[in-house]
Amino acid sequence: MNRRIVLHKKKKTSCSDKIFVVLNTVFMIILVIFTLYPVLNTLVVSLNDGTDALRGGLYLWPRKWTLQNYITVIQKxxxxxxxxxxxxxxxxxxxxxxxxxxxxxxxxxxxxxxxxxxxxxxxxxxxxxxxxxxxxxxxxxxxxxxxxxxxxxxxxxxxxxxxxxxxxxxxxxxxxxxxxxxxxxxxxxxxxxxxxxxxxxxxxxxxxxxxxxxxxxxxxxxxxxxxxxxxxxxxxxxxxxxxxxxxxxSTSVEAMKNAASSVTPTSVRAAATILTMLPIVCLYPFLQRYFVTGLTIGGVKE
CATH class of the missing domain: 1.10.3720.10 (MetI-like)
Structure with a gap:
């Protein structure tokens, strides 16, 4: 019995398709960055010394690591x-x-x-x-x-x-x-x-x-x-x-700098924000797999 081998030629990708893929990839990367950066920056501020955070310049990594902000929130x-x-x-x-x-x-x-x-x-x-x-x-x-x-x-x-x-x-x-x-x-x-x-x-x-x-x-x-x-x-x-x-x-910067504690309203607010959103962030992956449609396809016998 002779077997016929069918060769499928690969469809050539046009120049416009390549441009669309590149632009779409760049757009999605930018969208992810704009979405995740506020959360990451809040996490960085919550893990940084409150007085040091007043200097600014915190982006994706703390300068002075501390858990005092979370301790202040938990001890409430x-x-x-x-x-x-x-x-x-x-x-x-x-x-x-x-x-x-x-x-x-x-x-x-x-x-x-x-x-x-x-x-x-x-x-x-x-x-x-x-x-x-x-x-x-x-x-x-x-x-x-x-x-x-x-x-x-x-x-x-x-x-x-x-x-x-x-x-x-x-x-x-x-x-x-x-x-x-x-x-x-x-x-x-x-x-x-x-x-x-x-x-x-x-x-x-x-x-x-x-x-x-x-x-x-x-x-x-x-x-x-x-x-x-x-x-x-x-x-x-x-x-x-x-x-x-x-x-x-106290809202004055000098009073905060001279305070014995390294906690500031900004750092406490960041720590409270992270503690608040943490349970929902942990819950979402377990529900994400249900965010699909079409479960009834094939459910009706003809």
Whole structure:
């Protein structure tokens, strides 16, 4: 049996294609540099002596290494309690909010749900209209949410934007999957848990990251509703108070130079920034692999 050898000629790259590749590579390198440099510079300032940092000229490497900036931040009162509360509200708040938004999105995305358009419009309106700060505070107080851990969890369980994002993704899942499951006797909860949710891992991961970042960075609600309770403070609120106290101590350069401590507001602010963003930076690589699409391709049998 004769074998035919087919030789494929390599496609010649035109001059315009080469120019595009070069320009695109240069542009992406510049974009990466502009994106990473502020973070690296903040890290350098946080690891450098505060008084020495006042001279300027710090770019990608510290001149005088020190951990005093981080020690100052960590030794702040109530910081451990704030970190514990922040982790608890981030984990619990993310799980409950994701579950609530996913359930509501599943209901609204079903074609046989009669009031899906009206309910979707209602949620869109809530994105632009709210009762205001004082009515919200009075409402939470009347519900007994002030001076309580639940004020971090319950008000943020449902979010219009997150629900609409999940609903849009669910609407793109073929109806044949749900119909096949229902023919086999599956109910709506079974369809949601075993059919829809496994296909929604990418959007779940994305929304979960949005919610987790919002909980982790939140400090305003702690100041409004749990200001009098030190056991319910959050890490961000404690860091905000630390920055405010350090900044208000003395702002003159000479006073900082003559101070016995090598810590300055700029160096403390840099250390607090790094500590704040570190957990989210560590979490993102685990969720990045879910940021893909097309999981439903091939899921429908013809």
């Amino acid at each position: 009162n109530n910081l451990i309690i704030g970190a514990y509360i922040s982790v608890a509200r981030t984990v619990l708040g993310t799980l409950l909010a994701l579950s609530a938004n996913a359930l509501l999105a599943f209901i609204v995305s079903r074609k046989r749900f009669l009031f899906k358009k009206q309910l979707s419009l209602f949620w869109v309106i809530t994105m632009y209209v709210n009762g205001g700060l004082i009515p919200t505070f009075l409402l939470y107080k009347s519900l007994g949410l002030t001076n309580s851990f639940y004020v971090y969890i319950i008000p943020g369980m449902l979010g219009a934007f997150n629900m609409l994002v999940i609903r849009t993704y669910m609407a793109g899942i073929p109806d044949s999957l749900e119909e096949s499951a229902q023919l086999d006797g599956a109910g709506y909860m079974t369809v949601f848990v075993k059919i829809i949710s496994p296909l929604c891992k990418p959007v779940y991961a994305t929304v979960a990251l949005f919610i987790a970042v919002g909980h982790w960075n939140s400090w305003f609600d702690a100041m409004l509703y749990n200001r009098m309770s030190s056991n319910l403070t959050t890490l961000q609120y404690e860091l905000m108070k630390l920055l405010s106290s350090v900044t208000n101590q």
